Amino acid sequence: MSIEAREARQPWILLAPALSAIFLLLIVPLLFIVVYSFWLRSAVGADTPGFFLDNWKAALTDRFYRDILLNTLKIAAITTVACALLGYPAAYFIARSKGNKMILLIMLMLPFWISYIIRTMSWINILGVSGALNSALIWAGIISEPIQMLYNETTVILGLTHFLLPFMVLNIFVSLDGIDTSLEDAATSLGATRWQAFLQVTLPLSLPGLAAGGLLCFVLGAGTYITPVILGGPRDAMFANLVFEAIIRQLNWPLGSALSLLLLMVLGVLVAIYNRYLGMAQLAKGLG
Amino acid sequence: MDDTKRYERLRDRFQDGDISRRKFFSLLGAVGAAYGLQTPFAKYANAQSVSQVRFDGWGGIVSEAFRKHAFDPYTAKSGVKVVDGTFPGGDEYLALVRASKEGEYNIAHLSGVFDYARYEGFGLASELNLDNIPNMKLVMPALTNAFSSVTPGSLSAVPYDYGTTGLAYNRKYISDEEMKEKGAKILIDAAYKGKIGGWSDWRTRIWYGALQTGQDPNNITDIDAVWEAVRTHRDLALKYWGSGAELMSLLAEEEIYVTEAWSGRIYALQEQGHDIGYYDPPNGFGWQECLFVMKGSPMGACEELLNFMLDPATSIAVAEGQNYPPALDPTKVDLGAKIPTLPAFDATGTLSGLTFANPGYWNGNEAEWSETFSRVQRGY
Numbered sequence: 001m002s003i004e005a006r007e008a009r010q011p012w013i014l015l016a017p018a019l020s021a022i023f024l025l026l027i028v029p030l031l032f033i034v035v036y037s038f039w040l041r042s043a044v045g046a047d048t049p050g051f052f053l054d055n056w057k058a059a060l061t062d063r064f065y066r067d068i069l070l071n072t073l074k075i076a077a078i079t080t081v082a083c084a085l086l087g088y089p090a091a092y093f094i095a096r097s098k099g100n101k102m103i104l105l106i107m108l109m110l111p112f113w114i115s116y117i118i119r120t121m122s123w124i125n126i127l128g129v130s131g132a133l134n135s136a137l138i139w140a141g142i143i144s145e146p147i148q149m150l151y152n153e154t155t156v157i158l159g160l161t162h163f164l165l166p167f168m169v170l171n172i173f174v175s176l177d178g179i180d181t182s183l184e185d186a187a188t189s190l191g192a193t194r195w196q197a198f199l200q201v202t203l204p205l206s207l208p209g210l211a212a213g214g215l216l217c218f219v220l221g222a223g224t225y226i227t228p229v230i231l232g233g234p235r236d237a238m239f240a241n242l243v244f245e246a247i248i249r250q251l252n253w254p255l256g257s258a259l260s261l262l263l264l265m266v267l268g269v270l271v272a273i274y275n276r277y278l279g280m281a282q283l284a285k286g287l288g
Numbered sequence: 289m290d291d292t293k294r295y296e297r298l299r300d301r302f303q304d305g306d307i308s309r310r311k312f313f314s315l316l317g318a319v320g321a322a323y324g325l326q327t328p329f330a331k332y333a334n335a336q337s338v339s340q341v342r343f344d345g346w347g348g349i350v351s352e353a354f355r356k357h358a359f360d361p362y363t364a365k366s367g368v369k370v371v372d373g374t375f376p377g378g379d380e381y382l383a384l385v386r387a388s389k390e391g392e393y394n395i396a397h398l399s400g401v402f403d404y405a406r407y408e409g410f411g412l413a414s415e416l417n418l419d420n421i422p423n424m425k426l427v428m429p430a431l432t433n434a435f436s437s438v439t440p441g442s443l444s445a446v447p448y449d450y451g452t453t454g455l456a457y458n459r460k461y462i463s464d465e466e467m468k469e470k471g472a473k474i475l476i477d478a479a480y481k482g483k484i485g486g487w488s489d490w491r492t493r494i495w496y497g498a499l500q501t502g503q504d505p506n507n508i509t510d511i512d513a514v515w516e517a518v519r520t521h522r523d524l525a526l527k528y529w530g531s532g533a534e535l536m537s538l539l540a541e542e543e544i545y546v547t548e549a550w551s552g553r554i555y556a557l558q559e560q561g562h563d564i565g566y567y568d569p570p571n572g573f574g575w576q577e578c579l580f581v582m583k584g585s586p587m588g589a590c591e592e593l594l595n596f597m598l599d600p601a602t603s604i605a606v607a608e609g610q611n612y613p614p615a616l617d618p619t620k621v622d623l624g625a626k627i628p629t630l631p632a633f634d635a636t637g638t639l640s641g642l643t644f645a646n647p648g649y650w651n652g653n654e655a656e657w658s659e660t661f662s663r664v665q666r667g668y
Contacts, residue, residue: 046411129541129542151527234488235665237665246662249490250662
């Protein structure tokens with residue numbers, strides 16, 4: 001075998017374990033879900049195999065699923081904006097800090113050491129009627145009766161923001177950290193104020209990181225299931241909750257498969273749009 | 289077969305130059321891979337059938353009672369380890385079992401004859417040899433008959449305990465008199481808007497919707513009225529709880545003042561000193577729980593465990609721990625001092641005072657009602 005041929009094979013050999021894992025653990029189960037989505041449910045007993053379009057028709061035409069999907073995208077979008085507004089200053093501070101950057105980054109990573117469910121449930125102890133915030137407000141004499149703050153869409157967004165914020169900060173940080181600070185100095189030396197230098201130099205250069213963080217937050221937020229269960233009220237649900245209910249509560253695996261594929265396709269389109277205009281390289285940098 | 293000699297022969301061939309270094313190491317790698325793939329699973333399978341049984345239950349104080357009073361003593365006595373898992377509801381567990389290999393799950397603490405019928409419908413039922421469970425003779429016939437009516441001539445489960453899903457209320461805000469007067473309708477009383485809870489289970493929502501509209505839960509004639517009641521409750525409720533732990537937390541923290549609730553969990557709250565009342569309205573939701581053995585389980589070990597769990601000493605200790613009366617017939621077994629004080633306890637052993645879900649009726653409507661509830665819950 002020639003050296004060229006061997007070199008050409010080498011990347012594939014190195015990639016083989018990862019590709020095998022992706023094929024076996026992602027592609028094959030996904031194919032099962034695709035097949036299942038065309039079957040018909042049976043409440044008691046085995047589902048009916050075949051090629052039926054009923055589930056897809058329901059998923060694509062039923063107003064109920066459309067409304068929940070739109071609401072899911074709305075919640076994910078609000079969360080992403082909240083993460084961007086909160087995350088950018090934090091990322092900027094970390095990127096521009098001298099000496100203690102590593103400590104700040106480690107502090108940013110600390111929440112990942114605690115279970116997402118525990119972190120979400122911590123809001124019950126903060127916002128509950130006998131939680132820390134109400135207790136503090138009553139103690140300070142600001143209120144006399146506890147305020148009902150939990151179990152609504154706002155707390156769902158709050159919980160999601162809490163969960164997703166580190167992803168946003170990390171992505172923006174990676175972008176900001178790669179910007180030469182002398183560019184800002186050059187802008188100010190040419191007469192720009194610090195704010196103008198930021199708006200016209202730093203912010204545009206950091207947009208790829210912001211976009212990568214936005215994509216991650218949006219996709220993860222739109223696919224979440226546990227936050228509305230813990231922090232939402234009776235009506236609050238996201239699309240993943242419908243998938244859960246179809247598969248687990250109603251034992252309607254075929255419909256649940258169609259719904260999960262629909263969500264995957266919607267988010268896939270968003271990722272494709274992102275890739276078309278910004279490329280996936282920035283996302284990889286942020287995750288790295 | 290002597291693998292060592294095979295290896296030596298292979299090594300000799302390699303050293304003699306009969307096979308290349310690459311082929312030698314490829315063969316060694318293949319042997320290693322085959323060994324690695326085979327051994328852990330074979331070990332697991334053997335352990336599963338010989339030395340351990342998997343048990344899944346409701347978690348919280350219920351699982352604690354099972355572990356402390358049944359599993360640990362059983363393991364100490366027999367050497368068979370009981371691996372106990374938990375689930376938040378029968379639906380979730382059924383989905384897990386359906387997706388599993390036969391034999392992966394062994395015994396489940398199922399609720400209601402409707403669950404027994406569902407599992408049987410999915411082909412998950414085993415066939416118990418009741419000769420290996422002599423303590424079955426101590427169980428109330430009313431409970432056993434309910435299960436054998438689903439699988440005539442055989443049983444896949446033994447009855448274990450029973451309870452109710454009644455009304456729990458904070459006495460600081462709701463008096464006993466008000467609760468008795470309003471009954472199930474208190475859950476749709478606008479005076480308590482934002483302080484009402486409810487289980488996210490579609491059966492319970494519909495059952496209480498039937499009570500709120502004056503209908504027989506096992507023969508609903510106006511389902512539209514029931515959905516309207518469910519909608520009213522949804523709009524007044526602060527939270528649908530999803531587990532016993534969440535129920536107890538919501539009541540104890542005074543996030544909610546009234547909800548339907550599992551009798552044993554409320555008894556546990558009362559034991560902890562919380563002033564929470566419990567009331568079973570007329571036609572309140574009664575249920576009987578069983579220990580269901582899945583098809584493909586190690587039957588001998590499972591039957592031995594079930595018999596141990598039905599032993600009066602074990603069964604009474606578990607009942608006192610989880611706060612649900614045992615399936616043992618009180619006319620045959622002295623149940624001690626605490627059990628007669630538990631909610632839903634029936635001293636006659638006939639359970640004639642409780643209303644259970646008709647399995648045929650509820651399972652027959654499951655597909656339509658569970659899906660409709662999902663929509664109603666979300667504002668439709």
